[in-house]
Amino acid sequence: PGGTDVTTYRGTHTYPGPGVYAIQMEDPNRNEGVLNMLSSVETPFMIQSLLVIDPQAGHNSSAQLLNPARENACLNQDWVHNPAAFDPDGDALTYSLVACRGFNGDFIPSYVYPDEVSAADDVFEIDPVTGALTWEAPQIVGEYNVAIKIEEWRDVQGQMVKVGEVIRDMQIDVQVCANQPPELTPMADTCVLAGTLLSFPVTAIDPDGDPMVLSALGGPMSEVVHEANFDANTAGEGLFEWAPECAEIRSEPYQVVFKAQDWGATVQLVDIESRRISVISPPVEGLGAEPIGPSMWLTWEAHSCLDGVESALEDGAVHDVHRRPASEATDWTPGPCEVGIPAEEGYTFVGSANGLDAVGFVDEGELDFGALYCYRVVTRYGDGSLSVASDEVCAKVKKDLPVMTHASVQTTGPSDSVWVAWSPPTELDTVAFPGPYAYTLSVAAEGDEWVSLDETLPAAELLALDTGQWVTMLDTDSLQWRFKVALHSAGALVGESQPASTPWLEITANDNELSLDLRRGSAWQPDSFLVERRAGPGEPFVVLDVVEELPYVDRGLVNNRALCYRVTEYGSYDATTIPAPLVNRSQEACAAPFDFTAPCPPVLAVEPYCELELDTLAWGPSTACKDDDVVAYRVYWSPFEGDTLQLWRAFESSGVAVAAFNAQGEEGSMSGCFCVTALDSLLPGPDGTLRRNESLCSDTVCVDNCPVYDLPNVFTPNGDPFNEQFVPVQWRAVDRVDVQVHNRWGERVYQTEDPNLGWDGTYLDTGEPLPEGVYFVTTTAYTIRLEGIVPLKFASEIRLVRGNTLSTD
Structure with a gap:
């Protein structure tokens, strides 16, 4: 259209395997007189696409450019173009300007961007997200060539990976004209729910009053199953309508490029506005929740998009279930274009029902009996796109089984007791489960199998049964214990409670302090902790503090002096039917603080x-923190960058220290990487042996060698004691050499790997003296550098003189 020819090339090629391949098309000549490059008529026109074959990323189709690639411009009038790129796979697209390519696909060396041709302050740039290419405004009449790179990006295992690239190389013809471009009304991005209609007006004005042609380009207009429609008149008024279905759902928004072009003038100008439209999945409908024992059974209707989405989206699709306690009030409902659930709204992700065809999920999390919980479901498709959150449904967990309330250590020792208690199932259906009733308590050491204790005496009335029991003969000193209780109705098992564990006190020793924490295994929520300490067995416990969270750190202690602790947990359920607080005590544990704190890394x-x-x-010591017990340092060194640092030397010094490395040439090189660590005093550790703490390394500092290998240009092997051998003038930081000497006929007469050389002017094979003359030397010196052994190659001449007189160069 408009005098532009379209040429299509088709071919088939089989690639050998995964990799990145360039597909190129080259034409021998560009137009003559292109202003932003030299000798354009002698410069090939070349475009390319990158084909990325990546098994992890999967199949890929290149982006399609739906807007023709030739635009006219008027001098001193703003110019705009958009390629209207559409990616069939829904990959994210980014746009950038690049130099045009020429011979062998290389960038044209003389190429400059259009705004660099004139000395004015015009601006030529591209929007990396929308692809809108603008020039504000052309300053010199003529032809310009520009290239746009469109890259495709895909989320592969949580990382955005490049999966393709196309290049558009286009021409801009700037002419002298009095015309002004039309002006489209800007439009914000929007969204549409699949299965509903999106409709909005598109308007434009022309400053010159010229009639206009409004058009729309983009994936929704031509590249989808359910296409959009755009009708417009010549007065700059248009109407866009689109009713996408489930087939159009994807994570990336669709872009529609609206184009207003005036007509009637010699040079027709355009204005372009882009609007990104996200097609959003509807939510699941009919969400319901039913409590079953300590779990919640969620069900919903089959998703309305079950048979309508693309296979790439259906593969890997899941329904994500989110929960919040009803006690944490929220008035949130999904807003327009809002998908998923914001993190700050109090919902917790509890699990997923796999497959778009899934219609249910069991929440087996730690739910409190008698508590009210609210749920929403979000559909997550294979490309990562999310649906609108479902309507909320709330339900209360029935208390139709016993609920554990106590597993409290009363005394600590190898054969001692634990108080175990539970709350009865006050919401049990006694018609379905008639009496008589009985409980069976089971116990297990952490990690061991359950052992059932004696069943309680049956009772006709459920609430007449005892709900607590002392369990004795337990090793509470070295083992954590778990308990659960089973309910029996008329001799048949009704169900079991969730298990509860005795709070297990763990103490971590450090320098002048002990850190206390509990290992828990109970369904109730901890609200606070009472921390007690005593100096040793037989001494009374003293309350240290009541805190809302652990760990608790007891500071200011004396190293190597043991102390004993216990922690009492105060907890509760959300359910009001279970009295609070629930008081459970840990075992007594003793420990002594030791200095396990390393000094700060020193400064090097x-x-x-x-x-x-x-x-x-x-x-010396770091000024970032105060270390008053640094008594020694260790210096580590590696000869090459990237090698493992090894101990070079230890220094018993607490202050600033200085050392010379390779002072006597003992290391063979001054290059390498260094770091220093600080050490504190030797003190007895928990087992009584002396130990000390070593800091992390200082910042690693690397230095390189300064290799030198200088050869002379003359030597005189004539029997006097001077200059008898061909040896280097000076050399350093050289591991070995490959020095070869050739005569004028190219015959090799000498060779060595010894950096000291020591050639006496005799022939390599026979040892006979060689005649005077100029010999040619090729040298490869293998220098010792920080990066490793680096060859240094050069050629030179050596003049062999046997007489007693010498005129030097």
């Missing part, structure tokens, strides 16, 4: 001295 500075082939290392 390294100063290299190339001429001396040594480094000066200086280090």
Whole structure:
């Protein structure tokens, strides 16, 4: 259209395997006289697409560019273009400007962007999200070539991975004209629920009063199952209507490019506005909740998109279930275009029902009996797109089974007692489960099998049964115990309570402090903790504090002096039918603080001295924290960057220290990476042996060698004691060499790997003296660098003189 030809090339190629492949099309010549490159008529036109074959990313189709690639411009008038890219796979697209390509697909060396041709302050740029390319405004008449890179990105295992790329290379023809471009009314992004109608007006005005043609481009207009419709008149008034269905649901929004083009003028100008439209999945309907014992059974109707979405979305689709306690009030409902559930609204993700065809889920979380819980369900598709949250449904967990309330250690020892209690099932259906009733208590050490204790005496009335029991002969000193109670009706099992564990006190020792924490295993919620301490067996417990959360740190203690602790937990259920607080005590545990705190990493500075082939290392305590027990340092070194640091030397010093590295050449190199650690005093540890703490390393500081390998240009093997051998003038930081000497006919007469050389002017094979003359030397010096052994290659000449007189170069 508009004098532009479209040429389509088709071919088939089989690629050998995964990789990134460039698909290129080259034309021998561009138009003559393109202003933003030199010799354009002699420069090939070349475009390319990148094909990424990645088994993890899966199948991919390249982005389709739906807006033709030639636009005219008027001098000093704003210009705009949008390629209207559509990705069939729903991948995210990003846009950027790149230089045009020429010979062999390389970037054209002389290329500049259009706004760099003139000295004016015009701006040529592209929006990386929408692809809107703007020029405000052309300053010089002529032709310009520009290239747009459109990249495709896909979420692969939680990371955005590039899965493809296309290049648009287009021409802009800037002409002198009095025309002004139309002006479209800006539009904000929007959304539409699949299965509903989206309708909105599109308007434009023309400053010159010219008639206009309004059009719409983009995926919804031509690339989807249920296409949109756009009707417009020549007065700049249009109506967009789209009723997408489930087939159009995807995570990335669709982009519709609206184009207003005037006509009647010699040069027709355009204005472009983009609107991104998200197609949102409807929620599941008919959500219901029914309590079954300590669990909640959720059901809903089959999803309305079950048979309508693309297979890529249906694969891996799940229904995510979210829960909140009704006691945490919220008035949140999904807003327009809002999918999922915001984290701040008090809902907790509890699990997923796999498959779009799933219609139920069992919440087996730690639910409180008698508490009211509210649920919403969000559908999550295979591409990560979310539905609107479902309507909320609330239900109360019935108390139709016993509820554990106590598992409290009374005394600590190898054969002692625990008080175990529970609350009776006050909401049991006694018609379905008639008496007589009985309880059976079971016990197990943590990690062991359950052992049933004696069944209680039956009673005709459920509430007449005892709901507590002392359990004796338990090792409460070294084992944590679990308990559960079963209810029997007329000799048949009704069900069991959730288990409850004795609070297990764990103590972590550190320098002058002990950290106390509880390992829990009970369904009730902890509200506060009473912390007590005593100096030893037989001494009374003293209350230290009441805190709302653990761990609790007891500070200011004397190292190596043991103390004993116990913690009492005060807890509750959300249900008002269970009295609170629930008081449960841990076992008594004793520990002594030890110094396990390492000093802060010290500060290190390294100063290299190339001429001396040594480094000066200086280090000292960090000013970031106060360490009053640093008594020694360790210096670590690795010869190459990336190697494992090894201990170089230890220093017994508490203050600032200095050391020279390779001072006598003992290390063979001054290069390497260094770090320093600080050590504190030697003190007895928990087992009585002396130990000390070592800090983390300081910042690692690396220095490089300064390799030198200088060769002379003359030597005189004539029998006097001077200059008898071909040896380096100076060398350092060289591991080995490959030095070869050739005569004028190319014959090799000498070779060595010894950096000291020591050639006396004799032939390599026979040892016979060689005649005077100029010999050619090729040298590869394998220098010792921080990155490893690096070859340094060069060529030179050596003049062999045997006479007693010499005129030097």
